Amino acid sequence: MFYHDGGKLQYHVKVDKPDPLFAKALQQAIGGIQGEIRVCLQYLFQAWGSRGPAKYRDMLLETGTEEMAHIEMLATAVALNLEGAPLEQEKAANDPIMRATMGGMNIQHAITTCMAAMPVDASGNPFDCSHVYASGNVAADMLSNAMAESTGRMLAVQLFKMTDDKGMKDMLRFLIARDTMHQNQWMAAWEELGGRDNHPIPNNFPQEEELADYNYTFYTTAKDDSVPPPTGRW
Amino acid sequence: MFYHDGGKLQYHVKVDKPDPLFAKALQQAIGGIQGEIRVCLQYLFQAWGSRGPAKYRDMLLETGTEEMAHIEMLATAVALNLEGAPLEQEKAANDPIMRATMGGMNIQHAITTCMAAMPVDASGNPFDCSHVYASGNVAADMLSNAMAESTGRMLAVQLFKMTDDKGMKDMLRFLIARDTMHQNQWMAAWEELGGRDNHPIPNNFPQEEELADYNYTFYTTAKDDSVPPPTGRW
Amino acid sequence: MFYHDGGKLQYHVKVDKPDPLFAKALQQAIGGIQGEIRVCLQYLFQAWGSRGPAKYRDMLLETGTEEMAHIEMLATAVALNLEGAPLEQEKAANDPIMRATMGGMNIQHAITTCMAAMPVDASGNPFDCSHVYASGNVAADMLSNAMAESTGRMLAVQLFKMTDDKGMKDMLRFLIARDTMHQNQWMAAWEELGGRDNHPIPNNFPQEEELADYNYTFYTTAKDDSVPPPTGRW
Amino acid sequence: MFYHDGGKLQYHVKVDKPDPLFAKALQQAIGGIQGEIRVCLQYLFQAWGSRGPAKYRDMLLETGTEEMAHIEMLATAVALNLEGAPLEQEKAANDPIMRATMGGMNIQHAITTCMAAMPVDASGNPFDCSHVYASGNVAADMLSNAMAESTGRMLAVQLFKMTDDKGMKDMLRFLIARDTMHQNQWMAAWEELGGRDNHPIPNNFPQEEELADYNYTFYTTAKDDSVPPPTGRW
Amino acid sequence: MFYHDGGKLQYHVKVDKPDPLFAKALQQAIGGIQGEIRVCLQYLFQAWGSRGPAKYRDMLLETGTEEMAHIEMLATAVALNLEGAPLEQEKAANDPIMRATMGGMNIQHAITTCMAAMPVDASGNPFDCSHVYASGNVAADMLSNAMAESTGRMLAVQLFKMTDDKGMKDMLRFLIARDTMHQNQWMAAWEELGGRDNHPIPNNFPQEEELADYNYTFYTTAKDDSVPPPTGRW
Amino acid sequence: MFYHDGGKLQYHVKVDKPDPLFAKALQQAIGGIQGEIRVCLQYLFQAWGSRGPAKYRDMLLETGTEEMAHIEMLATAVALNLEGAPLEQEKAANDPIMRATMGGMNIQHAITTCMAAMPVDASGNPFDCSHVYASGNVAADMLSNAMAESTGRMLAVQLFKMTDDKGMKDMLRFLIARDTMHQNQWMAAWEELGGRDNHPIPNNFPQEEELADYNYTFYTTAKDDSVPPPTGRW
Numbered sequence A, B, C, D, E, F: 001m002f003y004h005d006g007g008k009l010q011y012h013v014k015v016d017k018p019d020p021l022f023a024k025a026l027q028q029a030i031g032g033i034q035g036e037i038r039v040c041l042q043y044l045f046q047a048w049g050s051r052g053p054a055k056y057r058d059m060l061l062e063t064g065t066e067e068m069a070h071i072e073m074l075a076t077a078v079a080l081n082l083e084g085a086p087l088e089q090e091k092a093a094n095d096p097i098m099r100a101t102m103g104g105m106n107i108q109h110a111i112t113t114c115m116a117a118m119p120v121d122a123s124g125n126p127f128d129c130s131h132v133y134a135s136g137n138v139a140a141d142m143l144s145n146a147m148a149e150s151t152g153r154m155l156a157v158q159l160f161k162m163t164d165d166k167g168m169k170d171m172l173r174f175l176i177a178r179d180t181m182h183q184n185q186w187m188a189a190w191e192e193l194g195g196r197d198n199h200p201i202p203n204n205f206p207q208e209e210e211l212a213d214y215n216y217t218f219y220t221t222a223k224d225d226s227v228p229p230p231t232g233r234w
């Protein structure tokens, strides 16, 4: 089961200049397909469905639980960025920067949650648990997790470039570092499970059952010879 | 932040006679609108967005964290109910009970997760985080939570009636008991916040701004006098 | 069955200064989870599934039908706020207020509906009928309805604060008044059904079947003693 | 605004032999993309957004309101088909017909609604209001409505063939008749608006702005001459 | 099966002055309900499910394949409109036009895809394949296709009016022309199948099974005589 | 742009004994998250958004186009499995195998599409394009593609085990072989791009910006010392 420490953050979260547009962008890191709800539930459901060696299950529990702390940090960051958001038509009517801010923010932050984070992405789409990938094959799942952390780190880097807020940059330095760790961790687990030699996944299907003319042959779908065949190691 | 204890269950989970149809039904308690993912995220997002007295935030953190343990128990129960599920056409072709079981189970349990739980409901709909209600008004949220626990307890009672498996009945006795506790807990918080006297929510809106002809008057939408007016205390 | 009066509004709707940003915000009151489509369908489906005393069913029909009139009023308000919206890049290119308006509006109002309301929320998410809560337990449903009206009234109050348009403020005064009435109405029905004494819902499940060690005990999920136990009436 | 008559059905609904599988199938007519919620909201939103001649808006209001009565009839039919549904594992364990029925029904009818209809389709997908088509062009909308009624009538015919229940067949005879009427009604409106001569929709766009080489020419996407060109009046 | 020509566009795509707001609007033509993914998959699924005369299936394959080329053109147009988009808070802080642009764009274009198109609509809603209408009745499907092309052409015309970019206007001239062709093509197929005489769809259901009192009668749902009956050819 | 060959299948599709339950399961390979629509659109959107070396874009176009042929094959297989499906209550009333088949099939195959495939998964959930992952980083995308093919191959293997139909087994031998090829192809591309040495993705973010105390350190979230630390290469 699970425990909390009364709301202490894993790493401190400060916002120097609140910006509701940045709050909207940060939502992607909470409820986006590369976000923290996704990795949290993905690792935990993989752990709960695990039938393989205990160490993978243990690691999934460890990191799945850490991801909850990341949602918590980001939810805090969203709320802080919403302080003082312009919410009245009258005031914004003639001030173009205020009007642009009012138009650019997720207006649900003002009218649905009273200035708090939601489990949605930067377009306001609620997170949908069909993105919780858990296949029952631990190697496939490790690949899936490494991929999730790769795109999660890309997102955090984009957010880092977008903001010039010292507090936000500091929080993102932390989250990017954790993404580095987790990305490497899942790649290491995948390697330990055989890495490339474990493919094709699932590796317990007898390949003599496959049609041998088709499993190691590149078939072009080019219309005709006018399209040069692609080259590469594949 | 959050912690785990290595996968110990809050209460033991046993299944005497696995039944994939019951596994499908149990999914409602995981990923249904009355399920544990919903209350877990709802209480935590309310906590993270909380701007009111610390004690409500603390309670939300406490119980939100407990709900994770309930997802864990139910995911375990689903996996146990899937043991030995009939997955081959040939075997099921002439045995009507096996055929009915194969047809009645969530076939994704067999082909998508290798016999593990998913964050979906009993119809296979993935949980969608728009059901995470967090309004920023603590009294409204307490009502919302009491309602979620009420329907959650109704669901658990229906599942209890559906099964004759001793292990499953025992697990449900535990979960129903916790639903009782949580339901009462949120009602108590709502009462502490003023209960009926706190309504209409939000209670800081000056009611003289409302149109006084319409806020305490029942208007019938009946077509004509042939429909008798409803009676009651409202 | 149902009837109409040729499109008369329940209360008049005027807009003094159209504002497409406000049109976007108003959409939450139509297609949001606290909006009028939700309460309309929720009350009607509860009525249609009702197996209890006729008076609750009657009231649900009465008010469910009234909610249709609220969708109608809000759809009218959205269309009126879209009059004269800036839709051409060229004109908006150098006028920051116009550019901010063009960027802040729901662009689908211009390119999908020709300046009319849609059954979506303020982020453009289509209303999804999984939010139509109808549990079959009339007390749980009354709580659910009171909650829906509470958050609906909160939304209307936020919209009231956001706008300085006299016509819109007048319409919202009406809708807030009706939310007050409906909120109180469902709370009264819940009280008539036993109120707190009717809990835990469902109240026909023999509580001796619950595990007695768990149904009236608060269990902390705090990591350790460093987290002070929450206090309160629960 | 809208009115009700206290729950009288537009046409009587009887079920001779309840069948929970048929209840599941009937849900498609309530919450499916061809179902009654869709046409109800579609006609009403078209009416509310109407800026053209009043008679189309009037007709949309008339028929949109009638569709509510169809949801009401079908919700009643679903509830009646759920009477006596097998809900206990023990009883169904050894009786293959009962087991097949338990597996084939929408189990949410038992555990989520206590034997009442839901706003979902036959696969349990909640109705999603993105299917409420309202383009602002009355001719396009009439086509859209004729299409919705065509597929709605196809669905009703399939349901008629599926059941041998006298009561259900009678109800479907009524609904199919209304689909005939409505399908013809929207086609007539489309004809009145110019029919084929009104196309291409929208007909107020100056066609000289189109690239003249491409708007009346069929371009094949066949790979090469081995695929014979399609023939027809287009 | 299918083939490509190495990424040649069906018609050239140029953007003179990139505009991320227009990129957001263009997304509707890719992933909106009137967009190219929808018609592409709709025509192909209709073709693959076709059991009628080969020529309709052939035409569906031809045009379904062409629609892929339209997605390709629009995806290219979105990417070109995103060149140079303002992505840094600091720069946008004091420049109202830049701030309005940053707020008005789909921020996921910056943080999720690195300036590329997504299969979403102008509000950022992912395309959902429930909009792929394929009923198995070829006449109903032709009506559905004509409707899809009608609203698709309306959308393209709105986009044409919105932009003053010469390159974009040229691309839209092409797409509008193709919409004209396709719209007429499906109407012609519908006519060939009997047109109005083929209705009511499905036309193989014996109409004597319908209740004869209800299939050619207009029933008003007006509350009373105060609402004048609608007039028209229906 | 794209081309077709008049509907020739990439590999022949035969069904010896139609089975509507297997048709339902096959839908996962069409519209599931591991299915062919997903990989088709994913590869094509990655190609269309590609800003890197042409060869990756070329390969994505090649294989994205091939995946369309797989949807086509599977749609054919679904339709063939639906031949002769039991659709009438009367016939199924007393025959348990027929009743189980009727209950176990996707009833929408009968009442919505007239026995044709839909773009949905095995639970009837429509495919949702948020699963089209395209991050703009080619290495992350290759990982994402390898993962999609891994779980796609797992699915095909489960379907292979489920069926004893000779024709279906043959088709799956082909599809599994292609999954092997594609899985290896994307892994090879990932290796060519640097493989493990390219991580953490994105590799152009200066790692000195990360907080150095957190990016290569494992932090346990275990409650206390009673949980043994996980071991492994990470």
Ligand SMILES: [Ca+2]
Pocket (backbone or CB within 6 Å): A036, A039, A067, A070, A178, A179
């Ligand atoms: Ca993280």
Ligand SMILES: [Ca+2]
Pocket (backbone or CB within 6 Å): B036, B039, B067, B070, B178, B179
């Ligand atoms: Ca619980």
Ligand SMILES: [Ca+2]
Pocket (backbone or CB within 6 Å): C036, C039, C067, C070, C178, C179
């Ligand atoms: Ca209302």
Ligand SMILES: [Ca+2]
Pocket (backbone or CB within 6 Å): D036, D039, D067, D070, D178, D179
């Ligand atoms: Ca109807």
Ligand SMILES: [Ca+2]
Pocket (backbone or CB within 6 Å): E036, E039, E067, E070, E178, E179
């Ligand atoms: Ca097109």
Ligand SMILES: [Ca+2]
Pocket (backbone or CB within 6 Å): F036, F039, F067, F070, F178, F179
């Ligand atoms: Ca494939």
